[in-house]
Amino acid sequence: MIILAVNAGSSSLKFTGFEMPSEDVLISGVFERIGIGNSFYTIKLNGEKKKKEVDLPNHKVAFEILIKELIDNKIVESLDEIKGVGHRIVQGGAYFDKTEIATAEVIEKIDELSSLAPLHNPAAIVGIKAAKEVMPKALQTVVFDTAFHQTMKETEYMYAVPYSWYKDYQVRKYGAHGTSHKYVSQRMNEILGRYDTKLITCHIGNGASISAVKNGKCVDTSMGLTPNAGLIMGSRCGDMDATVVTYVMEKTGMSPKEMDTILNKQSGLLGISGVSSDSRDIEEGINSGNERCKLAQDMYVKRIVEYISKYYVLLEGCDAIVFTAGVGENSIMTRKQILDKLGVLGIKVDEEANNVRGIERKITTDDSKIPAYIIPTNEELMIAKDTYSLVLQD
Numbered sequence: 001m002i003i004l005a006v007n008a009g010s011s012s013l014k015f016t017g018f019e020m021p022s023e024d025v026l027i028s029g030v031f032e033r034i035g036i037g038n039s040f041y042t043i044k045l046n047g048e049k050k051k052k053e054v055d056l057p058n059h060k061v062a063f064e065i066l067i068k069e070l071i072d073n074k075i076v077e078s079l080d081e082i083k084g085v086g087h088r089i090v091q092g093g094a095y096f097d098k099t100e101i102a103t104a105e106v107i108e109k110i111d112e113l114s115s116l117a118p119l120h121n122p123a124a125i126v127g128i129k130a131a132k133e134v135m136p137k138a139l140q141t142v143v144f145d146t147a148f149h150q151t152m153k154e155t156e157y158m159y160a161v162p163y164s165w166y167k168d169y170q171v172r173k174y175g176a177h178g179t180s181h182k183y184v185s186q187r188m189n190e191i192l193g194r195y196d197t198k199l200i201t202c203h204i205g206n207g208a209s210i211s212a213v214k215n216g217k218c219v220d221t222s223m224g225l226t227p228n229a230g231l232i233m234g235s236r237c238g239d240m241d242a243t244v245v246t247y248v249m250e251k252t253g254m255s256p257k258e259m260d261t262i263l264n265k266q267s268g269l270l271g272i273s274g275v276s277s278d279s280r281d282i283e284e285g286i287n288s289g290n291e292r293c294k295l296a297q298d299m300y301v302k303r304i305v306e307y308i309s310k311y312y313v314l315l316e317g318c319d320a321i322v323f324t325a326g327v328g329e330n331s332i333m334t335r336k337q338i339l340d341k342l343g344v345l346g347i348k349v350d351e352e353a354n355n356v357r358g359i360e361r362k363i364t365t366d367d368s369k370i371p372a373y374i375i376p377t378n379e380e381l382m383i384a385k386d387t388y389s390l391v392l393q394d
């Protein structure tokens, strides 16, 4: 059977079609500029990539084109072969701790949670409704970025602010990238051949987060109420003294919205270096002697090491450290710098093994006290697997 994993943004729709249970990718791509003119889509199938400019007034038309491509390219004979569509949802609040079928009640709840993810949840609902219209017989499911983190305890998810903020405004830590942390921790357990493990999973991309995972369950994670907590990211500041915000707002007369933009889009590696949010540019800057790029990278690495260290203590040990996402999978320099700084824990990087990009492998020496691995993430497959199991139960 065919399962689609989709990620709807306000003007985009990313998709991957899997044959299940073989997990073979049949088709993948993205529709862009939906509803805003000059729209197009790129699609990869049968080893070929193509781009087409088309009118995409809404997400429903995008799904219709996707179905037409599937049929024209003989990937399916009819719509009925698509048994499930899994939708990525950014914010499931404290309400959703697992993948669910997208019933009217579930959609209403996702809508209610929009105040916590104003850009993302409403767009996902548009995607679900469009998919339901175009593929009424397929089971629609919702897979939450936050669900994996719902096993955190109060001591981990509460903030030390007036308790009424939690009661009245749901202010607490929800985390993000849960589907990725779940995928790589499951895969790590498969590699280790056991499930009673203590893992530290580092999803370091443009957005970045670290999770402490014990026996397959999340104990703590670095992102918070929003994705702007924890690590220094491409353009997000991550953890800092909260009073910096009110201090600078008073000094400059900046509005909350302007401040939000700066903290999310003009901070992090970009803010410190003044050069770029992209790790590759930072690395290039360092190689050409740019001091601020070096400072940005040193701070970036230090923060990651701080989180790994505190999760090592929280978990009372660690069976493996996992690196994933754009930087985690590809930056040889960043991984080495992190692991070198963890030498006090008996961790020893294997420089030759570490000299790769995007490949699943162990990157520490055999006598390293804790092994570290690169495990390329696959959120789409995780979405498809969850959806497939709900289709089987349906």
Ligand code: ADP
Binding pocket: 204, 205, 206, 207, 208, 234, 277, 278, 279, 280, 325, 326, 327, 330, 331, 332, 357
């Ligand atoms: P997101 O999904 O959060 O947008 P990704 O996980 O795709 O981000 O990661 C994107 C980031 O990965 C880029 O901004 C870049 O910093 C980093 N990256 C990609 N390739 C490399 C590389 N070869 N070396 C260093 N960093 C890389």
